[in-house]
Amino acid sequence: MIKKKAFSGGVHPHDGKELTNTKNIKIAPLMKEYAVSLSQHIGAPAKAIVKVGDTVLKGQKIAEANGFVSVPIHAPTSGTIISKNKKTSAGGRMEGGVDSVIGPTGALVPMLTISADGEDTPCNDLEPILSWQDCKPEDLKQRVLDAGIVGMGGAAFPTHVKLSPPPSQNIDTLVINASECEPYLSADHRQMLEDTKGIIEGILIIKSILGIQKVCIGIESNKPDAIKAMQEESRKHNIVVTALPTMYPQGSEKQLIYAITGRKVPMGKLPMETGCVVQNIGTAFAIYEAVVKGKPLYERITTITGSPIVNPSNWRLRVGTSLADALTLAEGVKNPDDIGKVILGGPMMGMAQFSLDVPIMKNTSGILLLNKQEVTLYTSGPCIRCGSCINVCPQSLMPSTMGVQIEKERFELAEETNIMNCIECGCCSYVCPSHRPLVQLFRRGKSEIQANNRKKKV
Amino acid sequence: MIAPLLFMAGIGLLLGITIALANIFFSVKTDPRIEEVEDMLPGANCGGCGFAGCNAFAKAVVLDAVEPQKCPVCSKEEAENIASHMGMSVEFDTPYVALVKCCGDNSDSPERALYNGVTDCSAALLVAGATKSCQHGCLGMATCARACPFNAIEIDEKRHIAIVHPELCVGCGKCVSVCPRNLIDMVPKSAPVHILCSSPEKAVLQKKACSKGCIGCRKCSKLDPESIKMDGFLAVMDYDNYSTNTEIIDVCPVHCIYPSLEEK
Ligand code: SF4
Ligand code: SF4
Ligand code: SF4
Ligand code: SF4
Ligand code: SF4
Numbered sequence: 001m002i003k004k005k006a007f008s009g010g011v012h013p014h015d016g017k018e019l020t021n022t023k024n025i026k027i028a029p030l031m032k033e034y035a036v037s038l039s040q041h042i043g044a045p046a047k048a049i050v051k052v053g054d055t056v057l058k059g060q061k062i063a064e065a066n067g068f069v070s071v072p073i074h075a076p077t078s079g080t081i082i083s084k085n086k087k088t089s090a091g092g093r094m095e096g097g098v099d100s101v102i103g104p105t106g107a108l109v110p111m112l113t114i115s116a117d118g119e120d121t122p123c124n125d126l127e128p129i130l131s132w133q134d135c136k137p138e139d140l141k142q143r144v145l146d147a148g149i150v151g152m153g154g155a156a157f158p159t160h161v162k163l164s165p166p167p168s169q170n171i172d173t174l175v176i177n178a179s180e181c182e183p184y185l186s187a188d189h190r191q192m193l194e195d196t197k198g199i200i201e202g203i204l205i206i207k208s209i210l211g212i213q214k215v216c217i218g219i220e221s222n223k224p225d226a227i228k229a230m231q232e233e234s235r236k237h238n239i240v241v242t243a244l245p246t247m248y249p250q251g252s253e254k255q256l257i258y259a260i261t262g263r264k265v266p267m268g269k270l271p272m273e274t275g276c277v278v279q280n281i282g283t284a285f286a287i288y289e290a291v292v293k294g295k296p297l298y299e300r301i302t303t304i305t306g307s308p309i310v311n312p313s314n315w316r317l318r319v320g321t322s323l324a325d326a327l328t329l330a331e332g333v334k335n336p337d338d339i340g341k342v343i344l345g346g347p348m349m350g351m352a353q354f355s356l357d358v359p360i361m362k363n364t365s366g367i368l369l370l371n372k373q374e375v376t377l378y379t380s381g382p383c384i385r386c387g388s389c390i391n392v393c394p395q396s397l398m399p400s401t402m403g404v405q406i407e408k409e410r411f412e413l414a415e416e417t418n419i420m421n422c423i424e425c426g427c428c429s430y431v432c433p434s435h436r437p438l439v440q441l442f443r444r445g446k447s448e449i450q451a452n453n454r455k456k457k458v
Numbered sequence: 459m460i461a462p463l464l465f466m467a468g469i470g471l472l473l474g475i476t477i478a479l480a481n482i483f484f485s486v487k488t489d490p491r492i493e494e495v496e497d498m499l500p501g502a503n504c505g506g507c508g509f510a511g512c513n514a515f516a517k518a519v520v521l522d523a524v525e526p527q528k529c530p531v532c533s534k535e536e537a538e539n540i541a542s543h544m545g546m547s548v549e550f551d552t553p554y555v556a557l558v559k560c561c562g563d564n565s566d567s568p569e570r571a572l573y574n575g576v577t578d579c580s581a582a583l584l585v586a587g588a589t590k591s592c593q594h595g596c597l598g599m600a601t602c603a604r605a606c607p608f609n610a611i612e613i614d615e616k617r618h619i620a621i622v623h624p625e626l627c628v629g630c631g632k633c634v635s636v637c638p639r640n641l642i643d644m645v646p647k648s649a650p651v652h653i654l655c656s657s658p659e660k661a662v663l664q665k666k667a668c669s670k671g672c673i674g675c676r677k678c679s680k681l682d683p684e685s686i687k688m689d690g691f692l693a694v695m696d697y698d699n700y701s702t703n704t705e706i707i708d709v710c711p712v713h714c715i716y717p718s719l720e721e722k
Contacts, residue, residue: 106587351586354570377574407576409604437575444581 006259009394010247011427013183013348015222019312020305021186025194027316028329030116034076034320036062037103038110040361041150042157043069045110052083052099057123059296061148062112071148071158074296076318078121079114104344104351104358111359114320126294137209140291144209147290148297148362153177153188153251153280154345156363159287162279163209165272174207175260176217178226178281179244179251182346185366187301188281190314192219192226195285196233202288204237206279215239216260217281222246248348249425253278255394267421282365297362304330306369308339317360324356326367333369340375343368348426378435389428389438395421399428403438406445411452414445422446491520491544498540499529504607506530506630519544530554530629531608554629554644556610556622558637560596561654561714563617567592567668580638592668594657596620596641602633624718649700651707653678655714658692670714678706678715 039045046063056062056075063073083099103109126146129135145160165171180188192199207215217234219227221243231241244250244259254265256278263274271278282300289295298319305312310331317326323342333339343350344364360367389399397418405414422442429438496516507529509515518524519540526532526540527548541548569589573582579601582588588597598618603611610626611633613619624647634642641656653672657664661673674691685701686693695701707715 102587102593104586106583106585108593352571354586354589377572440575440581440584443584444576444578447584448580 006245006247006250007255007394008396009392009427010249010255011392011430012246013248013430015246016184016305017186017189017222019184019307020303020314021189021223023186023190023313025187025190025301025314025316026329028318028321028326030077030118030120031318031321031325033082033113033115033322034079034318035101035111035113035322035357035359036073036076036320037359037361038063038073038112039103040073040156040319040363041071042155043067043071043161046070046073048110048112050081050112052081054081055079055117056081056114057121059298060123060125061296065145069158069161071145071150071160072296073112074148074298075114075123076298076320077114077116078119078123079116082113082115101357102355104353104361106354124294126290126296128294129291132205132291133208135208137211140205140209143291144287147286147295149283149286149290150297150362151280152282152286152300152363152365154182154349154363154365156361159279159283162277163206165210165277169272169275171210171272171275171277172212173214173216173261173276174203174210174212175257175276175278176203176215176281176284177251177253177256177278178230179218179220179256180223181220181246181248181251182348182350182365183248184305184368185303185346186305187303187314187365189223189226191285191301192223192281193229196229198288199230199281199285200233200237200239201292202284202286203234203239203279205287205291206277206284210277217241218244218250218256218260220244220246220250248427249394249423252394252423252425254423267418300360300362300364302326302360302364303366303368305366306371307374308333308335308369308371310334317364319360319362321360322356323353323358323360323367326360327356327369338371339369340372341370343370348430349424380436381434383436384434386433388431388433392427392431394425394427395423397422399432399438399442402445403436403441406441411445411448415449419445420449489520492516494543495519495526495540498536498543500531500536502531502607504531504628504630504632506628506632525549530631553647554631555624555627555647556629556631556633557643557645557652557654558596558602558611558620558622559641559643559652559654559656560592560594560619560639561716562592562595562668562670563598563614563619564590565617566670567595569618580636583638590618591666592657592671594639594641594659595668595671596639602637602642605632605636607632643697645695645697646700649695649697650702651695651700651704651715651717653686653693653695653715655692658690660691664691670712672710672714673712675711677709677711681706681709 044066047066048063050062057078060075061072062075065072099111100108101111141160141163149159150156227243234241242260253271257274257276265271265274286297299316302317303314313330342353383400402414402417402419424439426439496513499512501512503511507515519526527537568591570591571589573589577599579597579599582597582599596619598613600613603613608626610623612621631644655672657671664671664673672692678693679686679688682701682703685696685699
């Protein structure tokens with residue numbers, strides 16, 4: 001039985017998943033060049049350990065973790081490191097011997113560009129651990145770190161950190177996020193159908209790292225075939241698959257925990273406080289590959305989709321593939337003059353891009369193109385106090401009030417109105433009849449408040 | 459009928475007496491000069507003096523002998539008036555004015571994409587680093603202009619660039635910290651030439667990003683090596699020892715050196 005609603009608020013955007021959700025995952029051919037960003041995760045960028053001119057092997061570590069909240073980065077193929085900063089259109093420079101070029105957020109990020117030698121020679125630094133059941137949780141966790149695994153649903157938070165709850169925290173449930181609530185994306189959906197066994201084994205590994213018994217997989221009800229496949233496989237291992245109502249943002253950690261366990265994450269606290277650890281389905285598969293196959297994280301499933309694309313499809317892409325190369329895989333675009341927007345990620349939370357030089361990263365779940373009719377140019381008006389945003393906010397906030405506060409630059413008031421609890425899901429902007437750019441205002445407010453708080457601390 | 463009236467009148471009288479007594483016994487003694495000085499101040503409450511507002515500044519002048527000319531808004535006469543009222547002497551520092559170190563408008567540094575969001579420089583920067591080709595230049599979305607209490611910053615709506623009007627700018631410095639690209643500096647009003655670029659990029663990249671950006675050719679710093687120092691590929695004026703040599707305006711191949719702030 002599926003409940004009608006699993007959390008308060010939420011919206012039903014047009015989902016566009018029919019473009020790709022029946023298409024098998026295809027393996028991308030080898031590209032000429034891969035631009036591997038050293039800042040693909042939340043936390044400190046990785047530190048390069050190779051330099052321009054060095055040759056590297058596929059899966060070789062090319063940058064090491066720089067602190068606890070950081071992960072190493074691995075080469076997606078074998079080849080030579082080259083410098084690219086003279087070629088980029090948007091600007092770039094050399095910093096400490098490492099190329100810096102404009103990344104997806106518009107800021108300069110350190111990048112290592114690999115010119116592929118076509119051999120794709122693998123490096124076998126990480127030994128497969130076949131009998132992981134006999135391994136100590138510490139060793140498995142070390143492997144997760146060594147393989148450079150991050151949350152692949154979008155946030156790119158280093159996974160080994162998430163798997164290291166403080167001892168004082170009593171963790172009893174592992175929640176696996178397979179809801180894929182972002183419209184248009186079907187990478188997780190396809191992976192559940194095609195890599196079912198691997199995913200389940202990955203989940204079992206996470207389970208043994210955390211040393212807990214209870215595992216729940218949450219899947220939105222719009223993927224009945226995936227629910228069935230996962231159910232069949234997980235039954236043997238005493239894992240519960242829960243069908244969740246289709247509602248954006250079901251895949252947000254806090255909403256997912258509430259829908260599955262009925263526990264509410266206290267304001268300003270981490271989801272861990274509820275005794276739950278949430279991991280994405282793609283992450284589980286990456287952990288399986290890292291442990292059982294000794295393969296570091298250098299490729300992922302990405303949905304290339306949108307109405308302007310000739311052949312919307314799902315691909316296993318290597319990290320560092322440029323957007324331009326990725327688009328040629330999907331047979332390019334129908335009409336190059338009719339592209340309104342290129343988005344990395346989904347339409348609700350993804351990020352629009354200027355340039356097709358930007359590379360795929362560990363958390364790029366989709367590349368979405370929208371045509372000019374689909375991108376509305378709006379003129380935003382004042383808030384008409386209709387309350388629609390309050391109705392849909394899954395965090396039960398007051399977007400209307402916060403929007404006005406940020407517009408008036410009253411950041412301290414906005415902090416009191418709990419702006420820091422906003423998960424930037426975009427539901428409020430989506431429904432606002434006055435087309436107010438609410439999420440952008442909140443992001444500005446949050447960054448100002450964080451800067452102020454940092455100043456206060458000093 | 460009469461009883462309630464008397465009763466109310468009684469209460470009124472009693473409370474009146476209480477207030478009168480409280481006023482005598484609990485009154486806070488303030489220096490009357492504070493109010494006098496505050497009346498003589500401009501009342502802009504801008505905080506440019508470094509105090510919480512005109513009242514706080516007046517207190518500081520009276521109680522801590524802070525010099526009245528520390529208020530950047532006061533004209534020379536006003537500061538002298540206050541000083542003579544307080545029996546102090548005044549010495550004037552060089553007046554400062556805000557300088558936006560960018561001269562590339564949207565024809566020099568074209569926009570990379572259409573931006574349809576909040577008109578605010580900090581907010582625009584959060585959307586993939588804003589649309590201006592130059593990663594260091596002025597976005598012209600008025601964050602500084604809104605922070606200026608004296609309306610001294612004009613935003614050229616067509617060219618998307620901020621222009622300071624030196625005759626209106628009192629040098630309070632409020633705009634300096636709000637610019638997300640750190641483009642605003644306080645410089646001596648008397649400086650006759652300014653280098654209006656903040657981009658440290660190399661010439662190859664600079665040319666792509668903005669036709670008016672400093673390419674680090676050193677022509678200006680060769681003419682006046684004392685005042686103009688190179689910071690990587692960017693010429694930087696040392697305003698403690700500023701250049702008065704207006705010839706540098708014409709040697710700059712990209713024309714990013716300007717004689718006055720308004721004509722960029
Ligand atoms: S973006 Fe923030 S305020 Fe808006 S609906 Fe989502 S959580 Fe609520
Ligand atoms: S939906 Fe828009 S117009 Fe309505 S209350 Fe919210 S901010 Fe105001
Ligand atoms: S000077 Fe700074 S704050 Fe002012 S418009 Fe330019 S970028 Fe914005
Ligand atoms: S331009 Fe800046 S320094 Fe000048 S008055 Fe305005 S805020 Fe103060
Ligand atoms: S002359 Fe112009 S371009 Fe050359 S260094 Fe000086 S400011 Fe830069």
